[in-house]
Amino acid sequence: MKKTIYILAIMGLLFGACDKIEEPYLVETGGSGPVPGEKVRKVLLEEFTGHICVNCPEATKLANDLKQVFGEQLVLLTIHAGDLAIPDDAPYTADYRTPTGTSMFNFYEPAGVPMGMVNRSPYQGSTVLFKDSWEPAIQDLVDLPPDAFIEIETVYNDGSRKLDIHVHTEFLRDLDRTYNLSVFIIESGIVSAQKNDEASIGPKPDWLDYEHNHMLRKSLNGTWGDFIADQPASGTIMSKDYSITLDAEWVAGQCGIIAIVLDSETFEILQVEEVHVQ
């Protein structure tokens, strides 16, 4: 019996690990951002969503909170795709799906919505992540030195609604793969109905004046973009020009442009930049 007690005592010592947390469970922390003009890595959070997805408003709120935490280093993109984005009975008649969004949805096969991707990079074995993995996935990437820097210039004609976009990509170190550039038009401030299951953030089950933001409207160069560089050396600058006439139903003042530099084969994102159209 003594032997048993000794064994149990030794095992207990080996395994007796337990952290009891006492209040306060939350401690206030100050946000910090990059020095203005500093070339930093920016991270793209792409959220698959749909207007009849009851859990999506809560996930979108989290994305907005993360934007507050990470500031300019986080760019948000909302992609309406999948069964829960299909137009339904009033008031859910809007169709915010896009060919690009559907193509990405079919490619990444999220288990459902809301789910999201952080730079389309795998985090703990998954590329498409439940919302609780978004923040740690962003943390893993946001402090890495940037591989590229993107500058976007725009010229918008209010009368013709023609938008000219010039994207300059500077590679900041020698890279050994091939890279594409994707350019998306997004729109914010779109008010329409959204299903909701979380009363603490808005009306449920129907949030009739829900504001949809960062919504993917169109890609200017396909789902995966245009080729821009093969094994670029540090200092290489590639420029690309695009033009589009904004769709009549889009509000120019609420539209933005997102440019993404991505690996041509894995589609993982190296850098992202966002500007307003106006």
Next chain:
Amino acid sequence: MKNLIPVLITGLTLIFSGAQAQNFVNNGKVTGSFQFDGQYYMEDDKLGITDSTLDGKLFRMNGFGNIIYTNGNFRAGFRYEAYLPPIAGYNAKYEGHGIPYYFAEYQFKNIQITVGNFYEQFGNGLVLRSYEEWTLGYDNSIRGARVKIQPYKGIALKGLIGTQRYYWEPYANGNRGIVKGIDAEFYLNDMFNGMADAKTKIILGGSFVSNYEKVKDKTLVRDTVIYKYVLPSNVAAYAGRLQLIYGGFQFNGEYAYKINNPSAMNNYIYKNGESLLATLSYSRKGLGISLSGKRIDNMSYKSRSSELGEALDINYLPPLTNPQFYSLATIYPYATQPNGEIGIQAKVNYTIPKRSKLGGKYGTRIELNYSNIFNIDKQPVAEGIPVDSTGTLGYKSDFFAIGQPKYFESFDVLLNKKFNSKFKMILSYVYQAYNIDVIEGHTGEPMVYANIAIADLTYKFTPTKSLRMEVQHLFTEQDRGDWAMALLEFNIAPKWFFTVFDEYNYGNPDKDMQLHYYSAAMAFVQGTSRIALSYGRQREGLLCVGGVCRAVPAANGVTLTISSSF
């Protein structure tokens, strides 16, 4: 794997190089099993399956091969798995193939040592259970080391350390927790000579489990202020259990406790978790009665706090519901709610004796089951703080209070009667109340009340040829409405089986979805090998085993299953 292969090759070379090689080969025994499940998918407009949704993946397969070598006190083995790509409804993260499971085990007197992968359960599993369920695509095996010791008669100790399987992702850089655990079991009647002949048998047990996780910063924005969660790196759980046996009576009870474990599963609340499971049963020839009670409070315990999916469970919370086998009775299966549930189950199995008035020549078996499960009572921790608020204690809960809503209720009765050497009949009635809002996440949908009637008739033409017929009907005014089902199965024992069946959702409120889910199947069995081929539609739903579930999408196509063992 990279490290394992040279070690295995070196080890086997050394073994085979000497005189011992002869013994290693001659005295060894190799056993194994194999299974291939392949599905070819077809478009089906009515089910919403189009070329776009199939996305070119017309053929999908899951398969495994187990090889185990045994030589005296030594065992070693591995399992090869392939998901190319995984069958619809299985997690896409399984796509790929390789050897996720390998082990070597040695028994020396009263010590057994296992290295590599292993499955283990402490008690009822409330604080630790690693297991594999092929039909669910569930595997949380532990890779590490395990030691089992019997230091004294009647005492069994176990200790383990390792990391859990997460699809194909190897453990690296703290991408999941390290699980450590000990368990002790004491058979008092074996330990103390004075109790050896006692009528009452007593078994005591206790477990302690701890998970170390390299936690990352997690922030919360509340009223424009940014906060950081104070998260524990080590989360421990412990449990105590008692089993009493007296004649036909048996009591089995276990209580488990888990310290603060803020996680994605519980919305990052800091309340301690606890669980109680108790079963009192009585059995004698022809009669079995059991009464069970269970309370679960914040007991999801995973080896990664941000995990929301079905993987990385350290513990297992057994359900108090009757497993269903007839197809319409499986439409509304119960999934255990780890964040809180309280319930009871009562079961009676009785065989009316042979040659009695009601029992007839062969006896008649009656099975009754009643289950009723509710949410636990949850009250705010303070005024103005909603229940389950993140970054708080979450809620207060009276241990014995029953909360709302009801999650599940069922009453089943089954009558199994053999009339003569040719004809037997099973009749069953199942009532279910099913909270589809909570269990399947169909927000706002009302409770489903279903009544299911089942008749299963078998007629033997000859000792080897028989025809089985099932007729089932599910009545409900909620969800997808009424269903009818009929099945015919012709058996030429022991080699051939032919089945046709149709499930017809004629009561679906959406006329376009009043569909037939027809299927035809045949199977051939030879020895331990079985080949089955089927064609038909598969309805959308949940597949649950032991309270753990996976979503099954609607499908149409051909399925081939080959299984074998040696």
